[in-house]
Amino acid sequence: MGCSWFACLSGEAREVDGEIAAIDNVKIFKYREIRQATDDFSAENKIGEGGFGSVYKGRLKDGKLAAIKVLSAESRQGVKEFLTEINVISKIQHENLVELYGCCVEGIHRILVYNFLENNSLDKTLLAGGYTRSGIQFDWSSRANICVGVAKGLAFLHEEVRPHIIHRDIKASNILLDRYLSPKISDFGLARLMPPNMTHVSTRVAGTIGYLAPEYAVRGQLTRKADIYSFGVLLMEIVSGRSNKNTRLPTEYQYLLERAWDLYERNELVDLVDSGLNGIFDAEEACRYLKIGLLCTQDSPKLRPSMSTVVKFLTGEKGIDYKKISRPGLISDFMDLKVRGPVATKAEQVNRQNYTNPSSSNASSRDHSNAYSSGASSANAGNTFSSTI
Ligand SMILES: Nc1ncnc2c1ncn2[C@@H]1O[C@H](COP(=O)(O)OP(=O)(O)OP(=O)(O)O)[C@@H](O)[C@H]1O
Numbered sequence: 001m002g003c004s005w006f007a008c009l010s011g012e013a014r015e016v017d018g019e020i021a022a023i024d025n026v027k028i029f030k031y032r033e034i035r036q037a038t039d040d041f042s043a044e045n046k047i048g049e050g051g052f053g054s055v056y057k058g059r060l061k062d063g064k065l066a067a068i069k070v071l072s073a074e075s076r077q078g079v080k081e082f083l084t085e086i087n088v089i090s091k092i093q094h095e096n097l098v099e100l101y102g103c104c105v106e107g108i109h110r111i112l113v114y115n116f117l118e119n120n121s122l123d124k125t126l127l128a129g130g131y132t133r134s135g136i137q138f139d140w141s142s143r144a145n146i147c148v149g150v151a152k153g154l155a156f157l158h159e160e161v162r163p164h165i166i167h168r169d170i171k172a173s174n175i176l177l178d179r180y181l182s183p184k185i186s187d188f189g190l191a192r193l194m195p196p197n198m199t200h201v202s203t204r205v206a207g208t209i210g211y212l213a214p215e216y217a218v219r220g221q222l223t224r225k226a227d228i229y230s231f232g233v234l235l236m237e238i239v240s241g242r243s244n245k246n247t248r249l250p251t252e253y254q255y256l257l258e259r260a261w262d263l264y265e266r267n268e269l270v271d272l273v274d275s276g277l278n279g280i281f282d283a284e285e286a287c288r289y290l291k292i293g294l295l296c297t298q299d300s301p302k303l304r305p306s307m308s309t310v311v312k313f314l315t316g317e318k319g320i321d322y323k324k325i326s327r328p329g330l331i332s333d334f335m336d337l338k339v340r341g342p343v344a345t346k347a348e349q350v351n352r353q354n355y356t357n358p359s360s361s362n363a364s365s366r367d368h369s370n371a372y373s374s375g376a377s378s379a380n381a382g383n384t385f386s387s388t389i
């Protein structure tokens with residue numbers, strides 16, 4: 001006997017008035033309801049635009065505020081595939097991950113409905129001028145709390161979710177803050193919603209490139225260690241209160257990682273801590289955080305600690321003093337990349353550049369047979385790109 005497609009999903013489908021209302025704990029919203037919630041996708045309600053589409057603030061019928069992500073045309077999966085992936089993503093719940101309320105899948109529309117976070121993303125607050133611009137006081141303890149929270153969320157995705165999830169886009173704009181400044185990682189699992197021939201399109205390549213692990217950027221070698229590299233960059237941004245790249249600074253200070261390594265070698269890491277803290281911070285702890293950032297961004301992926309170890313390093317449960325830190329993996333050519341625009345994917349743009357890493361002597365890092373297809377995680381299965389270098 002045949003079954004309708006939704007009944008064939010692993011979860012329980014509930015019908016209301018002959019229509020699908022929910023699958024497991026995923027609410028299925030009507031397009032009409034989403035339009036009402038966002039005031040017909042009004043410009044005033046638009047709160048952002050990313051690689052996957054536009055984001056609107058909206059009030060749902062039950063009174064809850066939501067962040068409504070309208071996926072771009074490229075992400076039009078079939079209804080069944082889309083709902084299967086949504087069902088998986090919605091079950092991944094942790095206090096440091098943004099909660100998915102539900103979705104809308106009507107006709108050509110593919111829309112995700114998330115819990116709305118009051119205090120925006122780290123790039124629009126802490127990295128955009130901190131207190132003066134956002135009105136949020138990021139004192140040392142709130143920063144430490146954000147670092148530990150993000151580390152716990154990522155450790156959960158990497159080590160507790162089965163099959164594990166590689167986020168692929170850990171960066172300041174994907175860290176949202178609730179009213180208590182508790183961090184929530186957003187956009188995890190979104191790669192699952194992309195058709196197989198498409199990698200995540202980013203229109204702000206320069207901003208994203210600063211977070212990309214060299215082995216992922218160049219050879220498409222995607223493992224959890226690529227996320228750990230991005231986390232290391234983010235950690236240093238949070239402690240220093242600056243972006244990984246700042247062209248307004250003198251040349252030798254422009255790249256956060258280079259600057260951190262330079263100061264580390266001179267035993268002056270404390271100079272990197274945000275001057276906006278007015279000297280009110282635990283210097284030993286702040287330097288430890290910066291060293292953990294350096295451990296995470298080491299050129300060799302296998303030298304980078306796992307996220308659960310990072311959590312222990314951050315909380316002090318495990319010491320890092322005995323750890324030798326090797327030079328960060330830098331993609332210096334990419335850092336001058338001026339290409340912007342929606343045409344090329346992040347991977348395509350990166351792959352046009354040459355990877356120069358003076359510290360790398362590993363012959364395999366010059367391996368040119370680099371079509372990527374991850375068998376390690378279903379989160380990435382099917383996402384392929386090939387490099388031209
Ligand atoms: N759940 C949410 N609550 C509050 N604001 C949100 C939420 N989700 C997204 N936003 C806002 O929308 C903006 C755009 O998010 P979006 O994820 O589309 O783009 P991005 O993170 O800048 O880039 P990318 O597509 O590469 O992740 C965010 O910077 C944030 O300000």
Ligand SMILES: [Mg+2]
Pocket residue numbers: 050173174186187
């Ligand atoms: Mg995002």
